[in-house]
Amino acid sequence: MACPQPVVTVKRALEENPGGALHVLLDNGASRENVSRFAANHGLNVAETVTGEAVSLVISGGPQQAKEGVAGRGGKSVMLVASDRLGDGPEELGRLLMKNFIITLLDVTEVPDLMLFVNNGVLLTTEGSEVAEALEKLGNRGVEVFSCGVCLDFFHRKDKLVAGAVTNMLTIAESMLQASSVIRL
Amino acid sequence: MVRDGDYVAVFNSIHRVMKAEKVLKGRQLGILLIPVPRALQSDCGLAIRYGADIRESVEGALAEEGLLPAEIYVKQGEAYRKVG
Structure with missing residues (x-):
């Protein structure tokens, strides 16, 4: 996926499932940095596991955190x-x-x-x-x-x-x- | 918008910076008009960003046209070093 598609895809997935843990598999490059930064900036927890050239991220946070952080104040x-x-x-x-x-x-x-x-x-x-x-x-x-x-x-x-x-x-x-x-x- | 090693020419007049942009683009130089980075000061709030590879051409053209910037900086890491 070309930038910024990974961040946009993750954002949508988080909006669809606020509060749930999201598993993301990415290349170990710019997309990993962008997605991790995006999640951290929205108060979510990010756990990384590096497997060769790929990185597996588990993004999680409380339902309230995810809702406020990504879906935002009841609307976009x-x-x-x-x-x-x-x-x-x-x-x-x-x-x-x-x-x-x-x-x-x-x-x-x-x-x-x-x-x-x-x-x-x-x-x-x-x-x-x-x-x-x-x-x-x-x-x-x-x-x-x-x-x-x-x-x-x-x-x-x-x-x-x-x-x-x-x-x-x-x-x-x-x-x-x-x-x-x-x-x- | 400013990468490590990029140059930022700061002008103190909106008319000068707009004229400089026009002159440099007319010479097909890959510059970009940007808001002055927070770390720097300027009266008009606009600057021209260019790479080290075209520094000579950019600054030469501005000198020829009598449009020398008020200040020139180079970005090094997170800091800006004044070079002109």
């Missing part, structure tokens, strides 16, 4: 990125501010559970994006990145996705309506 926090620019004003400044904002997320403690890119926002998740590296790092911290499929199609960028995965309007609508908070950029 969602960031809707509906533009490749932050705020109204000169285009150049708006693009610079958006780039600056996304990279700055790497330095803050609270990151969103989901980032949904729609409309011009998909220019940030596709080829030529200057925040692809930052989005991958956010993915390794458990942030799920999704781009609107219709938007990718409109911009002829369906095969040019460089961060996260493709989603549809049903998932976007459900994610927003079930969220504990939605921040629109």
Whole structure:
């Protein structure tokens, strides 16, 4: 699995089974570090067993810990990125501010559970994006990145996705309506 | 966003840093405009990140264009060492 897929897969499994012990088998490399860090950052216990080039992790924690740590406060926090620019004003400044904002997320403690890119926002998740590296790092911290499929199609960028995965309007609508908070950029 | 061995050029004006980005990208140099790392200070909050392999080209281009940064740092481990 390519980064940040291991972290995203583990995050989903923990959300589906809060409080249960999760057994994960990984390569002994970046994915192991990312998954272990993700679990530790969410207050979960990680027990590692190295077997040759593979590593077996058992991730566990109290039900409350897992619920609060991963599923979060009764719902997910969602960031809707509906533009490749932050705020109204000169285009150049708006693009610079958006780039600056996304990279700055790497330095803050609270990151969103989901980032949904729609409309011009998909220019940030596709080829030529200057925040692809930052989005991958956010993915390794458990942030799920999704781009609107219709938007990718409109911009002829369906095969040019460089961060996260493709989603549809049903998932976007459900994610927003079930969220504990939605921040629109 | 800054890896060990990367250089960070800090500017004290948003207009200078934007102009510098444009000039360097125009020369096809693999730089990235980033928020100034927490450990460093800057008036405008933006910096340009580049690798050691293109340091000469980046700093040469900025000098040619009269866009020398206020300060230049190199990341060594977790610390930043001022080099310019």
